Amino acid sequence: MALLPVALTVTSCKREERNFNTPPPNVSEAQTNPSFKNPLEENAYSLSEGKRLFSQYNCNGCHAQGGGGMGPALMDEKWIYGARPEQVFATIVEGRPNGMPSFRGRVQETQVWQLSAYVRSLSGHVPKDAASSRDDHMQGKPPESRTKEQPIKNTSPP
Amino acid sequence: MKILFIGPASVRRRRLGAFAAVMMAALTLTCSRTTNEHPSAGPLTAAAPILNKYTQDNEDGLWTMPAKNYASTRFSGLSEINSENVKNLSLAWSFSTGVTRGHEAAPLVVNDTMFVVTPYPNILYALDLTNAGKLKWKYEPQPAAFSQGVACCDVVNRGAAYANGKIFYNTLDNYTVAVDASSGKELWKTLLGDINKGQTMTMAPLVVKNKVVVGNSGGEMGVRGWIAALDESNGKIAWQAYNTGPDADCLIGPNFKPFYPQDQGHDLGVTSWPPDAWKIGGGTVWGWISYDPELNLIYYGTANPGPWNPGQRPGDNKWTCGIFARNADTGEAVWFYQLTPHDQHDYDGVNEQILLDMPLNGSTRKVLIHPDRNGYVYVIDRTTGQTLSANPFVHVTTSSGVDLQTGKLLVNAEKNTDQVGKVIRDICPASPGAKDWQPSAFSPRTGLVYLPHNNLCQDAESVETGYIAGTPYVGMNVKMYAGPGGHRGVFTAWDPIAGRAVWKINESFPVWSGALATAGDVVFYGTMDGYFKGVDARNGQQLWQFKVGSGIIGQPMTYRGPNGKQYVAILSGVGGWAGAIVAGQLDPHDPTGALGFVNAVSDLPNYSTTGGMVYVFALP
């Protein structure tokens, strides 16, 4: 029982850690290891960086704040090209045939992982204590920290 | 549905007097005319504008261009279906397009064939009218799938045009194609833009004197707007005029004589932008083109400047959000009038121009009627570009009017969104404007313009946005909602001379379909919850309605079939910007979805699902 606060403190330290110079998760490992987890999904700083990049790299131009527009919604249970972190990573890097552009080379790898983590946070697939709890802009949907984890359904494009 | 008569009793009384006088004149006229006329003829307005004489040809019963004629009246002289018998209108046949995105096109009818162009993948169907719409052939241009990702507001197409045995239309991936109308064979195909730079094409071409006039879309993607004329026989570019940049690129030369001083000057398409911003400044041509054969001028509106965030583009941002008149042969600009300088709210100027000859202060003026997104119906002298009147047709908070002396929009600076990070509330009309693309119709019998439009307001916040080629270039967070009254759409009958609404029908959803006026004094339009309606052109009384499969955002049209009967046709298939929530399966929990439109229509999925169907109606 006494260890609990200590454990909590340690995990929350991890959650708040800001590593500016650590190498990104290994892509080939992520794609071959079925139990791969993106460590950045548990880190509040990485998720908030993902959120910042999501609008600065114009992702929100098509996907809005997760509800979609020119591109599909990202906050619902529907996944066209897979919900796993490395699949989201691949979608950003490779692009997808029905309109998702490829950002290969143009977005640095760590940032792609941060974006992948943020995209998954939109439908509640990251720890609540790490997910962003506020918007810097006009409030749209409730913040990611209050997003319920959605089931995952694989669908085809609309 | 509620019909509202607008205006003080005195006005109505004067109107009745005038009505009686015109009735007398009409009665004497009808004696010398064929009996095809619906008996209760007589303009509703004090002094009815008459049609440009080039649109007064005998009714051929065809529909060869989405706007019916060069004057863009969307009025048919057919009167078999009239206000008396329209209640008996019933389904003749239907045809499924097999595509389930937003169907904004107008079907065309040439002789015994109907031509229907679908949204992406832009299939062209030829349907046999002698055989209940049996498929004759189809043409599949197979546009690049990637183009779907750069189409700002659903993958729509606004229709085709017919001339000289050919059907011309644009594909989403920037080809203008010519297809043989009898065989369905592709005759030529011209590439006009790059989807990787965010360019698409969605507008309906206009064929003028052996030239196919087309323009591009992509004002939300940082493209540079242009209009081009292609040789009808081989698809070669005859001329191309940009709407931003140096005068030479815009085909602005010695004959360019804008009416107002603010539109006069050298290279305004460069100097009214921060350095190089004009290269990605929008001003696209995705709306309607009209043509006056006597003046040999084409008229079209230019779309919004990019990005939406106005703080990133100080200046008037010429030549966006305005109307150009150009020589149809050379493309040379003759005049320009900027409706919304330094646009703050995405008020594209792409709406149709209805060309009329209208009595004003004792003389007949050649005018164009332009109901704009900024909330005003403009009456503009189409020879000079002078604004004769501009009256609001919706609740407007972003401006207080138009100064007719200077031609300037009197902008309400409180609603400006120049400042990044500041949320501005109660912006009316919202970004889709008082009226978006949905084209209006004009009936010379009532003298009224029938406006399908929106009643939307919004909150907006500018955010800094970078230009990344092929991605959106918007920089605005938007939440739209219903304007005063709580209804989101209105169908308005507008008196262009008095500059006021005669009647209005409030609709729950934005009226995102086009309008059709007929000599039978029935006006048709469709609603996003799937009702195709016929209303009395004089008083807005609903006479008939039919529930179709999916919501309607298409353009109704009418034609005389091979059997001599009158038919009315409409495409059903909800989508477009307003229906993106259904067509794109967007999440209603994010109010900023579809550039903020989701918030205004989050209940649409409860009323309509996707679809794609041609419905054709006739009297039994």
Add this chain to the structure above:
Amino acid sequence: MRARQINWGFLTWVALVNTTVAATTQSSVDPAGPQAQHISQLWWVMLYLLTGVFILVMSLLSIGAFRRRSKAAETSGRNVIQTDSLRETKMARVVMGGVVVTTVILFALLVSSFIVGRTIYSTPKEPTVLTIDITGHQWWWDVRYENQVASQIVTTANEIHIPVGRQVVFKLNSADVIHSFWVPNLHGKTDLIPGHPAETWLKADRTGVYRGQCAEFCGHQHAHMAFEVVVESEEQFQAWYESQLKSAPAQLTSSQSRGLQLFLSKPCVMCHTIQGTDAGGKVGPDLTHLASRQTIAAGALQNNRTNLSRWILNSQDVKPGNHMPPIPLNSEELNFVLDYLESLK
């Protein structure tokens, strides 16, 4: 109590003078403009006056501390303090006088500080001819010169050029958190608060390069959020302005054009603008005239080839936490990119 506060203030000022005087381009006591002149004068007045007060107070304190009790009292061994009513009255007068003098001094300082504040933050007297929009970002400065003719607007970053002797108005805004705009040689501080544009103005009396610095803690690299104000003659300023209006050169050597292609296909293009190319990012500074600037990384490094390559390959080593990611380039590619960037004069 009052004396202790004055001492703290004094120590702070001394510390500041020591640090700022060392760097000749950033100093409050080397004014180059009327406002800085006022601030500096006030500072000297306060320094002299308060030094006097300090010495006086310390002297009195020392006297009090070291003054012995009277011989009589000591020899008699009595503990009772004898009151001398005449003396009491005299001492009361001294104390009263001290209170009055302190009040007068503080009041005088208050008034002069108020007057200086009013003067330096007053609305500009001359008609404004030059207005510059400054937007603070974590951790750099976006600089935009307003102009009636939109195509004459100049955008740059971290380096502000102004003509000598001309009043310049600054419009200040922030893109993220609160920053503060401070050029000690020219003016006091003005905060940049997101969503609440502020305005200030200044005028430089003599040419020179003056360092400015963010003066409100704004995150990891607050200390490395500097900029330079280059005060130059009217002619030099006009020439500089003209050169800044130009787009990036279209005529490129083969290695420069390779560099441009790399710039457009690497992460650079997501964040930076180079006018005249497809690069239109707004996350980082405008690089159209990068090579014309003295420093990079908001004053953190001198602008030279070595520092540029350090910065591009891994800026996190230079300014940990800044928003620029390491750019994966091999040495050949790096050289192409550097060749291109050095052409952006």
